[in-house]
Amino acid sequence: MSAEQINSQYPAEYAKVEALLPGQSVSWLKTLREQALAFFSSHGFPSLREEEWRYTNVSAIEKKLFSPVVHDEIGALDVGSLDTYRLENAWTIVLVDGHFSAALSDLEGLPSSVRVLDMASALEQYPDELQKYFTQAVSYKQHGFVAFNAAWFTDGVFIHVPSKEVLSKPVQIIHVVTQADYMSNTRHIITIDKMAQAEVIETFIGCDDAYLSTAVTEVFVGENADLTLYKLQLEGEKAYHFAGTYVKQEANARFKHHNFAFGGLLARNDIRTDLGRASECELNGLYLGIKRQHIDNHTRINHLQPHAISRELYKGVLDQRARGVFQGRVVVAEYAQKTSSEMNNRNLLLSNDAEADTKPQLEIYADDVKCAHGVTVGQLDEKSIFYLQSRCVDEATARNMLTFAFANEMVFKIKIKNLHDQILEQLLARFPQEGIQQEWL
Amino acid sequence: MSSSAQEIDNLIGQKYKEGFVTDIEVDTFPPGLDEEVIAKLSAIKGEPEFMLEYRLKAFRHWQTMKEPDWAQLNIEPIDYQAISYYSAPKKDSDKPQSLDEIDPQLLETYKKLGIPLDEQERLAGVAVDAVFDSVSVATTFKGKLHDVGVIFCPISEALQEHPELVKQYLGTVVPETDNFFAALNAAVFTDGSFVYIPKGVRCPMELSTYFRINAANTGQFERTLIIADADSHVSYLEGCTAPMRDENQLHAAVVELVALDNAEIKYSTVQNWYPGDENGVGGIYNFVTKRAECRGVNSKVSWTQVETGSAITWKYPSCVLLGENSVGEFYSVALTNNYQQADTGTKMIHIGKNTRSTIISKGISAGKSQNTYRGLVKIGKNAENARNYTQCDSLLVGDKCGAHTFPYVEVKQPSAQVEHEATTSKISEDQLFFCQQRGLSAEDAVSMIVNGFCKQVFKELPMEFAVEAQALLGLSLEGSVG
Numbered sequence: 001m002s003a004e005q006i007n008s009q010y011p012a013e014y015a016k017v018e019a020l021l022p023g024q025s026v027s028w029l030k031t032l033r034e035q036a037l038a039f040f041s042s043h044g045f046p047s048l049r050e051e052e053w054r055y056t057n058v059s060a061i062e063k064k065l066f067s068p069v070v071h072d073e074i075g076a077l078d079v080g081s082l083d084t085y086r087l088e089n090a091w092t093i094v095l096v097d098g099h100f101s102a103a104l105s106d107l108e109g110l111p112s113s114v115r116v117l118d119m120a121s122a123l124e125q126y127p128d129e130l131q132k133y134f135t136q137a138v139s140y141k142q143h144g145f146v147a148f149n150a151a152w153f154t155d156g157v158f159i160h161v162p163s164k165e166v167l168s169k170p171v172q173i174i175h176v177v178t179q180a181d182y183m184s185n186t187r188h189i190i191t192i193d194k195m196a197q198a199e200v201i202e203t204f205i206g207c208d209d210a211y212l213s214t215a216v217t218e219v220f221v222g223e224n225a226d227l228t229l230y231k232l233q234l235e236g237e238k239a240y241h242f243a244g245t246y247v248k249q250e251a252n253a254r255f256k257h258h259n260f261a262f263g264g265l266l267a268r269n270d271i272r273t274d275l276g277r278a279s280e281c282e283l284n285g286l287y288l289g290i291k292r293q294h295i296d297n298h299t300r301i302n303h304l305q306p307h308a309i310s311r312e313l314y315k316g317v318l319d320q321r322a323r324g325v326f327q328g329r330v331v332v333a334e335y336a337q338k339t340s341s342e343m344n345n346r347n348l349l350l351s352n353d354a355e356a357d358t359k360p361q362l363e364i365y366a367d368d369v370k371c372a373h374g375v376t377v378g379q380l381d382e383k384s385i386f387y388l389q390s391r392c393v394d395e396a397t398a399r400n401m402l403t404f405a406f407a408n409e410m411v412f413k414i415k416i417k418n419l420h421d422q423i424l425e426q427l428l429a430r431f432p433q434e435g436i437q438q439e440w441l
Numbered sequence: 442m443s444s445s446a447q448e449i450d451n452l453i454g455q456k457y458k459e460g461f462v463t464d465i466e467v468d469t470f471p472p473g474l475d476e477e478v479i480a481k482l483s484a485i486k487g488e489p490e491f492m493l494e495y496r497l498k499a500f501r502h503w504q505t506m507k508e509p510d511w512a513q514l515n516i517e518p519i520d521y522q523a524i525s526y527y528s529a530p531k532k533d534s535d536k537p538q539s540l541d542e543i544d545p546q547l548l549e550t551y552k553k554l555g556i557p558l559d560e561q562e563r564l565a566g567v568a569v570d571a572v573f574d575s576v577s578v579a580t581t582f583k584g585k586l587h588d589v590g591v592i593f594c595p596i597s598e599a600l601q602e603h604p605e606l607v608k609q610y611l612g613t614v615v616p617e618t619d620n621f622f623a624a625l626n627a628a629v630f631t632d633g634s635f636v637y638i639p640k641g642v643r644c645p646m647e648l649s650t651y652f653r654i655n656a657a658n659t660g661q662f663e664r665t666l667i668i669a670d671a672d673s674h675v676s677y678l679e680g681c682t683a684p685m686r687d688e689n690q691l692h693a694a695v696v697e698l699v700a701l702d703n704a705e706i707k708y709s710t711v712q713n714w715y716p717g718d719e720n721g722v723g724g725i726y727n728f729v730t731k732r733a734e735c736r737g738v739n740s741k742v743s744w745t746q747v748e749t750g751s752a753i754t755w756k757y758p759s760c761v762l763l764g765e766n767s768v769g770e771f772y773s774v775a776l777t778n779n780y781q782q783a784d785t786g787t788k789m790i791h792i793g794k795n796t797r798s799t800i801i802s803k804g805i806s807a808g809k810s811q812n813t814y815r816g817l818v819k820i821g822k823n824a825e826n827a828r829n830y831t832q833c834d835s836l837l838v839g840d841k842c843g844a845h846t847f848p849y850v851e852v853k854q855p856s857a858q859v860e861h862e863a864t865t866s867k868i869s870e871d872q873l874f875f876c877q878q879r880g881l882s883a884e885d886a887v888s889m890i891v892n893g894f895c896k897q898v899f900k901e902l903p904m905e906f907a908v909e910a911q912a913l914l915g916l917s918l919e920g921s922v923g
Contacts, residue, residue, distance in 0.1 A: 051511070055851075334840065349855035352822070360861070362846040363513075367837035367867045375861040377820075377852040 006062050007044045011037055013068065014151065020070045022120035022155060026127040029134070036140035036150035045144040052143070055325040055357040056268055056296045061240050066183035066212040068152060069097040077178055079104070085203050085234070087418050090172045091116060097177055098154040098184035104174075116171055119156035119187060130158070133189045137218040138246035138272070145242045145268075149216045153187035156215075159200065163193035163222065170199035170230075170416060177239070180209030188217040190227070194250075197226040201419060202243075203234065204263070210238040217245045221253040223276075228256040230419060234426060235263035237291065247273035249281065251305070258414060259285040259314075260423055261295050262430060268296040275336075277305035285314040286410035288430050289322025289354065296325040301343075303336040303366075312343040317407055317431070318354035329361040330371060337366050343373040348380065348406055380406075403431060470527040476500065479628055482527050486597050486631075489604045499617035499627030506621045512755055512784040513813040513845055519691060519726070526629045526662075591644055591675075592637040596664050599635035606637055610668055614697035614734045614761075622693040622728040622755075626662045630695070633664035638673040638704070647903055649678040663694040669704035671737060676707040678906060692751075693728045702737030702764070707745070711906050714750035721780025721809075724752025731758035735767035735796075743770040744787065745901045747910040752781060757815065759788035762796035762824075769798040772898040776914060777810030777842070786816035786847075791824040791857070800831040803895050805914075806842035813845040820857040827854060833863040836894055 014037055023029040045062055046053040077096055082104065086092055093116060094104035100118030107116055115122075122130060140150040157173050177184045192198050204213060213235060221227045235241045241264040249255050253276055261267055273281050287295045301310045316324040326345045347356040360373040380402045388398035407427055414420040470478060479500055483493040508519070586593050592603060599607050617627035638644055669675055692714070698706050708731075717724025727750075733742035744758040760769030771787040789798035798818070806812040814833045835844035846863045868890050876886030891914060892899070899907050 337840070347852070349852060349857075352855060354855060355851070355853045357852070358850045360846075360848060360863070362835075362863060362865055363843070364835070364837070364845060364865050365843040367840045367842065369837070369865060369867070371865040373846070373861075373863050375848070375850055375859070377850060377857065377859040379855055379858070 004044070006065050008041070009065055010148075011041055013065070017068050017070055021152075023123040023127070026123055028131050029123065029127075032135065032140065033151050036147040039140055040144055040147040040151060043144050043147070045148070050143070052298065052327070055323075056266075056294065058240075058266065058268075060266060061212060064181065064210065066181060068154065069099065069179070069182050069184065070154075077104075077176060082174065082176065085174060085205055085422070087170070087172050087201065087416075087422070089418065090170045090201065092172045092174060093118070093157055094174045094176065095155060095157070095184070095186055097179065097182060098186055100155050100157075111165065111167075113162045113165055114167065115158065115160040117158055119153070119158055119189075122158035122189075126158075130189065133191060133218055133220065135218075137220065137248050137274075138216065138244065142244070145214055146216055146244055149185050149187060149214045149242075149244075152183070152185040153216070154185060156187040156189070158188070159190045159198070161192045161196040161198045164195045165193075166197040167199065170201050170419075172201040172203060175202070175204045175206075175213065175215065177206035177211045177213055177236075180207065180211060183212040183214070186215045188215065189220075190217060190229075191220040192222055192225040192227045194222045195224045196222065199228045199230070199416070201230040201232065201416075203232045204241065204243075205234050206236040206239050208236045208238065210240070210265075211236070212240045214242045215244070217243070219245060219247040219255070221247065221249045221255050221279075223250040224252045225250070226254040228258070230258045230414070230416075231260065231269070232419075232423060232426070233259075233261045233263055233267060233269070235267065237263065237265060237293075239264045239267075241267040243268075244270040245272075247271070247281075249273060249276045249279040251277040251279060253279045255280070256282045257284065258410075259283070259297065260410070260426075261285065261287040261297060262426055264295070265292065266294045268298070270298045270300075272300040272302070274302045274304055275308040275310065278307040279305070280309045281311070283310075283312040283314070284410055284413055286407055287314070287316045287324055288407065288427070289316070289318045289324050290320050290430060291322065292320075293322045294325070295322070298327045300329045300331070301341065303330070303332040303339045303341065306336055307338045308336065309339075310341045310343075313410070314345045315407065315410055316345075316347040316356060317350065317403060318347065318356055319350040319431075321351070321353040323355045323357070325357045327359040327361070328373070329363065330373070332362075332364045332366050332369055332371065334365040337368040339366060339369040339371065341369070341371040345373075345375045346406075347375075347377040348403065349377060350379075350403070400431070404428075407431075470525050472523050472525045474500075474521055474524070474526055474629065478526055482629065482631070485527065486600070488597075488600050491604075491608055492600060495612065495617065496628050499624050500629075502618050503621065503624035503628055506624060508621050512815070513811060513847070514753055514755060514782050514784050516726070516753060521625070524691060527631055585645065589642050589645060590639040591642060592635065593648055594635055596630075596633045596635040596666060599666075603635075603637070606668070607635065607666065610666055610697070610699055612697075614699060614732050615695050615730050620730060623695050623730040626664060626693045626695045626730070630662040630664040633666070633694070635665075636667040636675060636677065638669045638675045640670045641672045642670075643673065644675040647676045647678055649680070661690070661692050661694075663692075665694070665696040667697070667706060667708070668699045669701065669706050669740075671702040671704060674705045676709070676903060678709050678903060680711045680713075680906070691726045691728070694730070696729070696731040696758075698733035698742055700733065700735050700737065700740035700742050700767075703739045704737060705741040705743075706733065707743045708733075708758070709902055709906050710744075710746040710748075711910055712746065712748045712750050712754075715752075716750050716781045717752040717779065719779050719808075721752070724781070725750065727751035727754045727756065729756040731756065732761065733759065733769070734761045735764050735769065735793075737764045737767070738793075739766045740764050741768040741770075743772070743901070745772040745898065746774070747898070747902070747906070747914075748773070748775040748783060748785060749914065751783075754781075754783040754785055756785045757787055759790070760798060761790045761792065762798065762827075763792050764796075765793045766795045767793055768796070770901075771798075771800045771802070772901045773802045774805070774895045774898045774910070774914070775803070775812055775814075776805045777807065777812045779808040779810060781808075781810040783811070784813040784815055786814045788817040789819070789829060791818075791820045791827040791829070794823065794825045795827070796824055797828045798830075800829070800833070801897050802831075802833040803898055804833070804835040804844055805838065805891065805894070806835065806844045807838035809841045811843040811845070813847065814863075815847045817849040817851070818859055818861070820852045820854050820859065822853045824854050825856050827857040829857075829859045831861040833861075834894070835863070835865040836891070837865065837867045
């Protein structure tokens with residue numbers, strides 16, 4: 001079947017399961033889903049002809065019709081394996097095949113003023129409140145995946161931290177996909193009120209077969225509030241993954257994002273943030289590609305108000321036949337004087353068949369600004385290898401050490417101890433660790 | 442600050458110095474473009490059969506194409522049927538053999554432009570192939586060049602005298618199907634320069650051409666082809682000024698460079714066409730396709746450009762580095778003021794082993810202008826040990842302008858080293874204050890800082906151009922920051 005034929009089947013499939021999707025009684029959501037589905041029907045998934053997708057071909061996704069998972073079809077899950085990823089000392093909310101699992105989640109001891117609940121229940125309890133957030137940070141017209149997600153989402157998480165509340169533990173959202181050829185579509189709203197503070201960890205895992213996982217998160221960081229988001233993407237090796245995080249920052253708001261893209265056959269991550277007056281954002285990312293992985297990271301920072309600061313560092317390590325794509329765009333509006341922005345993208349190519357495509361962009365309409373970006377693509381430094389060899393380290397070990405050090409800079413930034421250890425473990429599992437002695441890590 | 446704001450207005454408001462119109466009778470086609478026009482054009486030029494075929498092929502392909510819209514530019518729709526595709530000084534059949542025979546009014550024009558054709562020969566040691574509205578009217582130093590075997594002549598003449606050379610190379614670097622404007626150029630180009638440097642020859646002088654758009658409503662379609670055979674060297678200078686006009690004029694040139702084994706081509710441009718008035722009315726549309734192929738081992742091509750004119754600039758001088766150890770360089774200063782728009786940059790395509798490229802781009806935006814750097818660095822699978830260094834700096838003057846940087850980096854070879862750096866800022870208050878505190882006026886301080894900002898590029902320009910380029914920058918920018 002051609003891509004068009006596959007895409008055109010989704011609306012028919014939609015009609016079959018429509019009644020089972022959450023928020024049936026919410027009229028604005030019904031309208032939104034219909035509009036989004038209509039947009040997807042006419043546009044399909046993004047094509048290479050679109051500038052934002054010129055290096056990422058998603059036609060593989062269009063070769064298959066992924067089935068939505070309705071409630072009674074949720075797959076069986078090996079609870080033990082889930083525990084590997086579950087962080088101690090965190091509130092956990094688990095989504096299995098795109099549906100909230102109360103049994104696996106643990107929200108014990110959450111302050112009563114803080115709301116962390118699944119989107120299906122939230123839509124029943126607070127439909128009017130949610131309307132204020134939905135599509136405020138991103139329109140379904142953004143591109144095919146966002147529209148697809150808006151039409152199909154089966155669940156998600158709603159997090160609301162009221163003003164001046166500081167969460168004592170992070171909230172971890174675990175996405176698990178258990179079945180081949182299924183799709184998991186989730187939609188999240190995270191809103192942090194004035195002067196509140198929170199940390200949220202998103203973990204993506206799944207089975208070894210092909211599946212499609214999409215997640216769209218809309219984030220609202222209030223005045224003087226502080227939010228740190230961690231994303232650990234460890235999808236199965238045949239998985240297709242799309243995640244979009246769209247952030248609105250009020251004045252003086254602080255937003256940090258740490259993105260670790262390790263898994264999936266084809267993974268794309270979008271981050272966009274609109275900066276308020278004197279707000280700060282920091283985007284960090286590490287992508288590791290091996291085998292035939294294609295990992296694409298797109299970020300966009302909109303400086304809309306004066307005095308805001310943005311810092312961005314993305315690093316990529318690409319081996320075997322992997323392809324890494326990075327696009328970082330910084331837009332400084334005419335009014336956003338005194339902006340300070342720095343962006344860096346560093347890529348390490350380890351094999352003849354690996355490829356790195358990178359596109360840092362500056363679009364500046366104000367004059368009193370300091371903006372810079374830098375990109376490098378290259379190999380390990382021969383002099384550093386020679387130095388280590390002169391100190392009796394064999395070449396293979398020297399290379400491993402330097403590659404590890406290159407990647408570890410990003411892991412090192414993680415301040416939550418058990419999360420740091422977990423990421424480190426995942427990093428080492430993916431690269432030759434021969435000679436990297438655990439004790440000095 | 443307020444006194445310097447006044448100065449900014451004064452200086453930015455300076456009138457275009459080169460604005461004047463020469464009143465000469467011209468033999469001009471009525472506006473419009475079809476196959477008949479192309480056939481007539483080809484016949485007037487007395488071109489060989491293959492050229493007409495080439496033009497018609499390009500025209501047919503052009504008709505199937507759409508204007509590109511991906512650039513960060515705001516372009517008023519262009520009516521290609523409202524343009525006249527040929528204009529020549531009337532005394533075409535009776536070409537002047539020496540300077541004495543040239544229309545004195547024309548000579549006067551050149552004088553105003555500062556091209557002392559009659560005395561430059563001895564003083565500057567530069568051969569000038571002056572193009573006045575599409576037809577070459579004078580070529581000097583021919584004898585000297587002829588002695589060493591260098592061919593430097595209008596491309597229309599080359600088509601008569603060396604058709605086999607033109608046929609062999611024309612359209613091999615920029616095919617007629619390459620892009621919308623290149624296809625249009627291939628169909629209707631009227632004239633341009635042709636340079637052939639034979640094996641082992643180091644061209645004894647800098648080659649120079651001045652292009653000038655004169656008759657109103659005449660699109661100018663220049664075609665330049667430079668071939669540097671093995672072990673040769675040539676430095677080519679291109680400079681442009683145009684008189685003041687209210688209607689937009691289209692310029693779609695194509696420049697092709699071919700460097701064979703161990704050959705080196707240095708191509709320098711100073712572009713100062715009419716940029717439109719302070720309200721953005723008028724000005725030249727400059728849509729140029731420039732590309733070089735380093736076909737041989739150790740070949741080298743260096744592009745240097747100073748872009749201060751044109752209402753809209755759409756230009757990406759590129760290097761295809763095929764030969765092993767070949768080198769590509771791109772040095773650029775692009776200055777935009779008032780409502781000017783520039784989308785310019787380069788492409789470095791690394792195909793051969795050990796190929797190296799350097800990109801230094803300096804953008805200065807003032808007034809309400811938009812200045813964009815757009816570049817591609819592509820390292821192919823076989824380009825072992827390829828090396829690229831890119832630096833793009835932008836300077837903003839005033840809070841209504843924009844400076845944008847869109848680099849593309851594609852690497853398929855792990856032994857390649859690619860670095861890209863870009864910064865955007867305004868002139869630092871501290872630097873200005875320091876200079877003023879040492880007794881320099883605000884104007885001089887800014888001029889000094891801007892010149893320093895561009896120095897890396899200016900030092901690549903040949904002497905004659907470096908002086909002109911600095912004067913140009915000074916004229917448009919001095920003291921406009923405060």
